[in-house]
Amino acid sequence: MKYPDWIALDTDRPEPRAWQMAEDRAQGAATALPAGGLGALAEPGGLVVACGPLAGILPAPLPRPVPAAPLPEALPLAEHQGVTLAAVPGLSAGTPALMTGAETRLAGFLALNPGWDGAVCLAGEETHWVQVSAGEAVSFQSSLIAPLRRAMAAETAPGPWDEGLFLEALDRTRSRPETLMSGLARIRAAERLGEAAPGAGLSQLDGLLIGADLAAAKAWWLGQPVAVITAREAIPAWSAAFSAQGVPALAAEEAAMTVAGLVAAWKRLG
Amino acid sequence: MKYPDWIALDTDRPEPRAWQMAEDRAQGAATALPAGGLGALAEPGGLVVACGPLAGILPAPLPRPVPAAPLPEALPLAEHQGVTLAAVPGLSAGTPALMTGAETRLAGFLALNPGWDGAVCLAGEETHWVQVSAGEAVSFQSSLIAPLRRAMAAETAPGPWDEGLFLEALDRTRSRPETLMSGLARIRAAERLGEAAPGAGLSQLDGLLIGADLAAAKAWWLGQPVAVITAREAIPAWSAAFSAQGVPALAAEEAAMTVAGLVAAWKRLG
Incomplete structure (x- = not known):
């Protein structure tokens, strides 16, 4: 070399x-x-x-x-x-x-x-859902959640991750994606009314956003092998999200x- | 006094x-x-x-x-x-x-x-859908589109309003609200690929956001009188949005x- x-x-x-x-x-x-x-x-x-x-x-x-x-x-x-x-x-x-x-x-x-055939979900600044076959990206669809997450995360009190609240919020937007923006307003109202436990808002925010992403990309993850590539700290959320759909997903760290x-x-x- | x-x-x-x-x-x-x-x-x-x-x-x-x-x-x-x-x-x-x-x-x-009975849509930093009866706010639901609009608007090239693109985008999220975040990624991709006419991205952005808002609040605006209170520059978009649903909406300027x-x-x- x-x-x-x-x-x-x-x-x-x-x-x-x-x-x-x-x-x-x-x-x-x-x-x-x-x-x-x-x-x-x-x-x-x-x-x-x-x-x-x-x-x-x-x-x-x-x-x-x-x-x-x-x-x-x-x-x-x-x-x-x-x-x-x-x-x-x-x-x-x-x-x-x-x-x-x-x-x-x-x-x-x-x-x-090298033999991977299925979907790859690359979740970073944007989420890209890629259909992979024979070593090629056959097609892909993107969604844009990072700017919204940044804007909203600043309004929530930091604290421990609450997987129950995450999955509850995820289920709401996955089954009823029209509730995304009203769900965000609820998180903000709970924070401003002092009704949110530390970490609750961020757990719910991630649930709403990933649930909306799953709803938009159902054709990409349903019924085929799925791998998710994302930042180390986001792997638990994405893994929990796919598990809740009954989809066993590989996870790989973005930096690696x-x-x-x-x-x-x-x-x-x- | x-x-x-x-x-x-x-x-x-x-x-x-x-x-x-x-x-x-x-x-x-x-x-x-x-x-x-x-x-x-x-x-x-x-x-x-x-x-x-x-x-x-x-x-x-x-x-x-x-x-x-x-x-x-x-x-x-x-x-x-x-x-x-x-x-x-x-x-x-x-x-x-x-x-x-x-x-x-x-x-x-x-x-x-003073005799208003029906829904009032207050579209500002948040959108509040209020059910009004006998001079009282009976109930309301909120949604949070302003932070997302600000984050996205910075990535689009300014230019003239395109009502056709606005209504097309609005119809997409109103009928399929799960396409909101992928629609945002499309707008961003078109801007970055140099495929978007000036003003197109912002017209589509407003369409996607208002369409998602209408989908989330269908029970609030369907089959009853509607008044929308918003900033002067946003009145045309909201009026066009309600007209496209066959809903004749009053509009009033937020500052007044x-x-x-x-x-x-x-x-x-x-």
Whole structure:
């Protein structure tokens, strides 16, 4: 390999994160992207393999339409701030739908589960439901819950996770998705009236949002193998949600799948 | 009247606003609440009649449970920063639900339409659907679309209102409310792929949100007289939304109803 030492960069999140890599292994935990950008992240002449929208760094490469393998056969290299950059393009669908970053987590998951046939739920800034067959993303549908979750979470008192309240709220929007926005108003009213236990509002919020997501994507998770890729702290909620539907879902951690996907991309540089 | 000159104050919005009043008439347009608070707003010994959560001013009075007339029989006076303050309490329901400010707009509407029997939709920071009979708010249900609208509107390109796109999006969530969050992801994808005309995203966003609101509150607007009280710029969208359902709805401007409601409160000071 021309670049045994390189930087893995994930820009598909409000705060981009980077890993120092030695061949296919991350050297320690992720770090934030320094204020100096790529030039401060890598040595001169070094390699950065990136996924995500690359906002403020470079224009992201054009997304590739599905059906497609999550990674292209070859990744073009670009020079930027004295650094060599290989950027993974996103995937698009005609709905329209767009993912920039989730395709890399999907590639990491498929590198570890090469025979996977079924649905993959990538729950991060957006939720992407992907139909996977023969190593390809055949089609996908997205939903947008993160901005709403952020706006609402600020109004709820922190506290312990309450799985009972979570599942009750989830069941409400999964069976009656029209109750999502009135459910949010109830959470807010309970907080303002001082009637909510600490942590109750956030448990219910996650239940309402994931329940609405399950209702919207029923065709994607019903009757086939499901894997969910999400942040470590969100895995219990998503696992409980699928269990409550009688769906045994694999769970994989978002950060680990991102690194695995960027490693798969790095191997295509030859 | 003891206080012929007074200040009307509405704190039920991200930026509170005030009107200089001469008896029952506003003297000019609303102004922002000065940084100095009440003491900078009114003369020493002057009167402020306020509605809303009063955040950062005083603890708001306890809300009154429905069924109830929108205004109490008498308003208690408090002293604050050398100013006399009369604060309108909110209304609560056991759902739980809470309005702080909308009850005053409802009082203004009922002062102008004393015989009203039917539903009133108060669409502001929250949407409150109120069942009104014999001058009382019998019950109400709320939904929370403003935080989501703000978070999403920042991602759409401004441009002219497109009523066709608005009604198409509205029909989608009204008939299939589970498509709300995937519809939001489509709007975002179209903007990021450069496929959205200026103004298209915002027209569709309002359609999805109002359609979801109509789906959640069907029992409130179907088969009875409906009045919608909202900001001037939102009246066309709400009017189009009700027309598309075959519901002839009265529309009244939020600011005018707020002033009328605060005048009704001022008259109860005796």
